[in-house]
Amino acid sequence: MQKLRLALVTSAAAMLFSGLAAAQSAPPSQTPVQGTAAAVATPEMSDGEIRKIDKDGKKLTIKHGPLKNLDMPGMTMVFSVKDEAVLDQVQSGEKVRFLAEKVDGKITVTKIEAAR
Template sequence: MKKIANLAVLTAVLATAPFSLYAASDAAAQASSSGASSAASDAMSEGEIRKVDKDAKKITIKHGELKNLDMPAMTMVFQVKDPAMLDKVKAGDKVSFVAEKVGGQFTVTQIEAKQ
């Protein structure tokens, strides 16, 4: 009788386990997506365009601290996520931008020229 009771408990636990795992992963996904927009705004950095290289799809930016990448202020070359971004800026422009590490490369994923 005790074996049957233990088997019933084990069956109930195993039957609900996939649903509880799904609910937990769904809750985590919702939490991360709701924080995604605030994370993107936290990742915005200030800089000045030094060079635009449309052929190489790269941009050189003198920037302040990149908090999301734990990087101090410096001048560096970035890849761009979308080459069309390079048409929006020119050397000397002050910009707000987001840089991320994508596929091992520091990449500008968003950029806005300041007025």
């Protein structure tokens, strides 16, 4: 029984170390990339329509489709803006594509462009 247990432990260790050795010797093109920009997916922009521009409050009201990166369905809501200069670049009724992200606990428009 002792010999069988030792044989099983030895076999398991051999398989483990051979797998590690194979992973370390794989060419760079075949090794997974983790923690780099290449491995991070860029959030998808959403479609929307500007409903209201609040320059004093630095906010936009946008009727939008699903915000996939925030797991949020389509609706009309008020967003803070990361760069208040965008408030002068959009008009009420304009169709846009935008990216909203949580910034300091607030859902904020971080990128916006005219829809094509």
